[in-house]
Amino acid sequence: MHEPSATPVMIIDDELHLRITAGQTLELAGYAPEPHASAEAALEHLAPDFPGVIVSDIRMPGMDGMALLREIRLRDPDLPVILITGHGDISTAVEAMREGAWDFLEKPFAGERLVEVVRRGVEKRRLSLENRRLKAELEAQQNAPGPRMVGRTEVIQRLVSMVQRISQVETDVLLFGETGTGKDLVARSIHERSSRSGRPFVAINCGAVPESTIESELFGHEKGAFTGAVERRIGKFEHATGGSVFLDEIESMPLALQVKLLRVLQERSVERLGANVPVPLDIRVIAATKVDLKAAAEAGNFREDLYYRLNVVTLPIPALRERREDVPLLFQHFAVVAANRSGLECPPLDTADITALLAHDWPGNVRELRNLAERYVLLGATCDYRLDALLEGVGSETGDLALPQQVELFEKSLISQALARHRGRINEVCGQLGLPRKTLYDKLKKYNLKAEDYRQSAMP
Known part of the structure; x- marks a missing residue:
């Protein structure tokens, strides 16, 4: 009796002695043989995502091995089929390989040869099913809310739980983590899981925008506000109305600009450069940093009042x-x-x-x-x-x-x-x-x- 977890191998041959001999060989090697006297009978028992391989004689009454191969290729092209050919029937073996057979065995064959071919076929099948399962999960995730945070450890599951909870309330968030930990992914997850998911998600890397233009990028400007301002520009904050603004590397924001950001956070309005009328904002701000902002504030490199305004909810992202x-x-x-x-x-x-x-x-x-x-x-x-x-x-x-x-x-x-x-x-x-x-x-x-x-x- 084979183990419940043994990989099944279908043996299809109209000769009883071959089914018995091949079955005993595979069972001793740890597989679960499933003998069938005809291709038609085997197909009736072939379930979708069959986890094993097929070993079939080519010359059989009714549906022969080549016809079986073609039918299986239509049902599941990734299922390995190993065909048994007669002695010296090289042309049939070549045709079988062209039709998509995984391998072939020439009669008479040694038990070791059968086990080795089956072993390689089973490994190929395991890989195919693994990729198929993961691809299906990836496709399913496309319709799920928010980007996917993969992991089973307690620390990542706690983060997923916190993201879910925070996304349901209207509050600004500060993300803290090393470079490459996925702070942008977490920010997008918060946005996509919130009621703002249908509105813009505007990401700004404060360390990548030149200091000379960052104020105009964030707040916008009126025509003629400065040399080169030939027309009105809507800033990132105003563009994100109804949605979320992600300020990455916020520690890189110039100190003078931090004052204006603090005012935006407190008053939820923005004034374009060259304008005197504030524009009301309906936004959520998600900031991210890779440095200790409290220490930066104590060192005079970051405004302390802005730090405390951002520090309402802080999410640490694990390395x-x-x-x-x-x-x-x-x-x-x-x-x-x-x-x-x-x-x-x-x-x-x-x-x-x-x-x-x-x-x-x-x-x-x-x-x-x-x-x-x-x-x-x-x-x-x-x-x-x-x-x-x-x-x-x-x-x-x-x-x-x-x-x-x-x-x-x-x-x-x-x-x-x-x-x-x-x-x-x-x-x-x-x-x-x-x-x-x-x-x-x-x-x-x-x-x-x-x-x-x-x-x-x-x-x-």
Whole structure:
């Protein structure tokens, strides 16, 4: 009797002895053989997203192997079909490969050859279904409110909860986090989850706009307000009416301009340069900084009154090293996005890849990880998809993590990945990880992981 979590393999042949022999060979190798005497019978039992592979003889009464291959290609072109040909029938094998067969076996074949071809086909199928599932989730997210914040760690789930809560109330927000942590994503999430989602989201990088023009950019100007002002200009604040203004790198805003920003926040109105009539504003302001504004205020580099006005609600954005367990999941997410956009394949990560991801210190945070995932998809084939080669020169320091902490972090990440892949199905997770049920339950308790959290969706 095969294990409940074993991968199914359909064996289709009108010869009973071949079905029995191939079935015994595959069962001993850990697979779950499903024998069928005809192609018609097999098709009746072929469910959508069948997780295994098909092994079929070509020459059979009724529907033969080539006709079966064509029918399966119509139903699911990613399902590997392995065809069995007669001795010396090379022309049939070539035709089968042209029709899209995964591989072929020439009679008589050794059991080891059958197991090896099936093993490669099963791995290909697992990758195809994984990408299909993730692409479906990405498409579903297009209709969901707000950009997606991916992660299972407590710190990111707490942030998601806070974003949801803050978006429902009308208050200005200050985001604090290192470069690359995704402050712009959080700002957009707040906007898209709020009642202002149908109105403009206007993003301004205070560190990128020249000091000579930033006042005009933000507040606008009247015709003739200064040399070169040949016509009226509506500023960013006024343009965002009804929506949200995102002021990134607000620590870079000139001190003189901070006075005017404070007045805008307090009075909810703006005066264009060269005008005397205030324009009322209906906006939410979301500011972001990578420095401690209180310390900057104490040092005289930021206005203290503006700091306290912005500090009504402050959301700290965690650095990636503070949620290392999310790294493999995030990498997979970004890789699938890149593969979906480019039409390229997205090979799955192996244990060595996950180790490399967890070991890296990620000074560039999520932005650095996203760039690596895109290089993995676009350039990975040039280095056999070796992450260590793509990370070469970047460094992989583990900071202050001791070896036992690294081992526990790696183990928890592998278990979390298995739970996500199998949607919380304990039998399948045990099968993949090679763990007895009691051992797995002990580890779930140790790492505060709950299988039910993974049953609705493989990724949050």
